[in-house]
Amino acid sequence: MNKHPQSTGTCPDPPTSKQKIQRYLSEIASQLNLDPTRKQDIVEELRSHLEEATAELRAGGLGEEESLAAAIRKFGSSREVGRMLNRLHGEPLWMKVGLAILPGLFALLGSYGLFSALPGGKMGEAVQHVGLIFICVLVIAAGLASERRLPVWSYPAWGLLLLRMWLGFPWPSVDQPGSFWTVAPPLLMLGGLATIAGISGYQAWRSPGLRSCRPALPLLSLIILIAGAFPAASIVAYRDADWGSIFLAMLPLFLWWMGLLVLPVVIGLPLALRSGVVAGLTVVAAQYVVVEELFDPAYGILIWTSNYGAVRLLSALPALAFLIAPPVSVLLSRQTKARFWGLVLPPLLGLLSLWLIRTTALQSTGIEGVAQSSLTHGVGGAQLVALLAVAGLVDHRVGPRRGARAGSINNAASGSISSSWAVDERRA
Amino acid sequence: MEKDLRRGSARVLILAMLAEKPMYGYQIAKELKRRSKGYFVFKEGTLYPALHGLEKEGLLTSEWDVVDKGPSRKYYHLTQEGRKVLAAGTREWATFSRRLLSILGDKQSEPASG
Numbered sequence: 001m002n003k004h005p006q007s008t009g010t011c012p013d014p015p016t017s018k019q020k021i022q023r024y025l026s027e028i029a030s031q032l033n034l035d036p037t038r039k040q041d042i043v044e045e046l047r048s049h050l051e052e053a054t055a056e057l058r059a060g061g062l063g064e065e066e067s068l069a070a071a072i073r074k075f076g077s078s079r080e081v082g083r084m085l086n087r088l089h090g091e092p093l094w095m096k097v098g099l100a101i102l103p104g105l106f107a108l109l110g111s112y113g114l115f116s117a118l119p120g121g122k123m124g125e126a127v128q129h130v131g132l133i134f135i136c137v138l139v140i141a142a143g144l145a146s147e148r149r150l151p152v153w154s155y156p157a158w159g160l161l162l163l164r165m166w167l168g169f170p171w172p173s174v175d176q177p178g179s180f181w182t183v184a185p186p187l188l189m190l191g192g193l194a195t196i197a198g199i200s201g202y203q204a205w206r207s208p209g210l211r212s213c214r215p216a217l218p219l220l221s222l223i224i225l226i227a228g229a230f231p232a233a234s235i236v237a238y239r240d241a242d243w244g245s246i247f248l249a250m251l252p253l254f255l256w257w258m259g260l261l262v263l264p265v266v267i268g269l270p271l272a273l274r275s276g277v278v279a280g281l282t283v284v285a286a287q288y289v290v291v292e293e294l295f296d297p298a299y300g301i302l303i304w305t306s307n308y309g310a311v312r313l314l315s316a317l318p319a320l321a322f323l324i325a326p327p328v329s330v331l332l333s334r335q336t337k338a339r340f341w342g343l344v345l346p347p348l349l350g351l352l353s354l355w356l357i358r359t360t361a362l363q364s365t366g367i368e369g370v371a372q373s374s375l376t377h378g379v380g381g382a383q384l385v386a387l388l389a390v391a392g393l394v395d396h397r398v399g400p401r402r403g404a405r406a407g408s409i410n411n412a413a414s415g416s417i418s419s420s421w422a423v424d425e426r427r428a
Numbered sequence: 429m430e431k432d433l434r435r436g437s438a439r440v441l442i443l444a445m446l447a448e449k450p451m452y453g454y455q456i457a458k459e460l461k462r463r464s465k466g467y468f469v470f471k472e473g474t475l476y477p478a479l480h481g482l483e484k485e486g487l488l489t490s491e492w493d494v495v496d497k498g499p500s501r502k503y504y505h506l507t508q509e510g511r512k513v514l515a516a517g518t519r520e521w522a523t524f525s526r527r528l529l530s531i532l533g534d535k536q537s538e539p540a541s542g
Contacts, residue, residue: 045502046476049454052499053472076471084477088484 017068021050024078031082033090035147042085050075099143100153103136103160129164136161438478440517441468443487443510452493452501453479479504487513 025043032039050071057067075081110128136157143154150158445456453475460468482488487510494500506514 042476042480044500045453046473048452048499048501049472049476052454074472076473080471081473081476084474085480088477088480 017054017064018051020068021047021054024050024072027078028082028085031079031086033086036149038089042089046075046081096151096153099139100156103132103139103157106135107132107160133161133164136164437521438470439482440514440521442475442478442482443506443514443517446488446504446506447511447514450503450505452503454501456504482510486510 025047028046029039029043032042053071053074054067057070058064060067062070110132139157140150140154140161143149143151441460442456445451445459451459454472456479457470457472457475479488479490483490483504487507488504489507490502490504492500492502
């Protein structure tokens with residue numbers, strides 16, 4: 001079979017009709033759970049049909065809007081057509097969902113000390129860390145081998161792997177003087193991230209379909225600025241100290257925290273360009289899971305209760321939400337908006353709980369009183385603001401405005417289809 | 429009942445259209461409507477799951493006809509297996525309609541019970 005054409009070369013329809021046809025076809029395509037090549041082939045075939053039908057109706061004397069509406073009405077509901085095509089062509093989801101949540105489940109079990117029960121204390125720790133990396137690599141390799149690309153279900157594995165690498169760098173200490181080798185690893189990784197961010201930002205800038213992602217560049221700048229608030233607040237807290245020395249000492253920590261905030265966005269953005277913004281955000285959700293505080297809010301909860309059972313149960317809830325809800329929501333949902341909120345809401349809730357815990361847990365930082373409270377509130381608030389900004393950007397891109405436009409076209413395509421061959425009740 | 433009858437004939441109708449010559453989806457829909465004088469009119473989007481299903485069964489093959497000017501179209505061809513299925517389906521429908529009409533013919537000739 002020949003490949004589908006790269007361009008339709010169709011009758012000279014006005015751009016408005018083509019855009020409306022594209023939106024209608026996007027509604028159908030969003031329900032097709034199959035590889036992009038096959039999906040594109042089907043979409044092009046349907047596009048050819050709709051364009052020819054529209055052109056024929058216009059040649060018969062109908063106006064542009066009327067002919068388009070009539071052609072879509074004759075074609076049928078996008079939801080029904082998509083459902084029927086997916087029933088025929090769609091690939092089973094259970095394996096993809098399983099692979100998507102496997103790395104997160106492994107990380108969760110490890111955080112609950114499953115592997116520490118293994119004989120030899122070091123063995124359990126090795127299995128937990130190395131095993132997680134091994135499983136992530138395995139899932140990513142399976143995706144590349146089976147689909148010859150980065151499939152959506154491998155994104156959580158990517159996120160966990162990259163964040164584990166980042167966490168693997170030695171924690172920069174504020175007390176020790178900053179040497180080159182302390183700063184070098186996070187600096188080098190940050191350089192790589194900046195390159196990826198630059199390339200993805202340039203691609204987003206050039207892509208006409210992603211013009212709303214142009215604010216990504218100032219958004220990244222905002223995130224860097226917010227992350228800089230951490231050392232800035234420390235400098236303010238140490239009023240009598242040498243600001244230069246404090247800044248140099250805080251620089252590694254600053255780079256580390258900045259990476260933790262920037263990493264989800266700069267890695268998620270190029271993936272979003274390839275497979276949709278909601279797919280890219282799967283990385284964001286997966287990455288925040290590995291941050292230890294999210295697995296272990298026990299410190300704050302223990303201040304309020306000594307019931308370790310309740311602590312364990314409560315600490316499991318956000319972990320489950322991050323690890324299970326995002327991949328399942330993305331893969332099973334048919335609606336972009338549901339997929340979006342399924343990805344963004346768990347990290348938002350997690351960050352909120354983290355912020356609450358930090359404001360109640362009095363950690364020993366050497367900073368006391370109002371400065372400590374301001375610091376913890378500032379960091380937590382900055383994280384929330386950053387993620388809200390990302391969420392707002394994505395919602396603007398894939399949110400109700402696009403859904404409303406598609407809905408108005410679907411309203412013109414009345415009638416339901418109940419079988420593989422639905423007959424119009426009206427006779428000519 | 430009428431809808432069920434039309435629905436059940438979809439498969440053999442598509443195969444019969446393609447037995448004459450290769451066609452693309454929109455062409456099949458138009459020809460069916462024209463030849464049946466508007467009797468077989470359906471939601472055109474549902475034609476493609478039917479076509480793809482027949483292709484998956486090996487009764488049809490398809491290929492894109494990419495042209496420099498004008499729309500590119502995906503043409504469907506009937507395979508040998510498709511011709512066999514069409515012949516069997518045609519015989520089955522002929523037998524069905526013959527037997528049905530024989531009963532309906534008897535019923536029509538009976539006086540109405542009162």
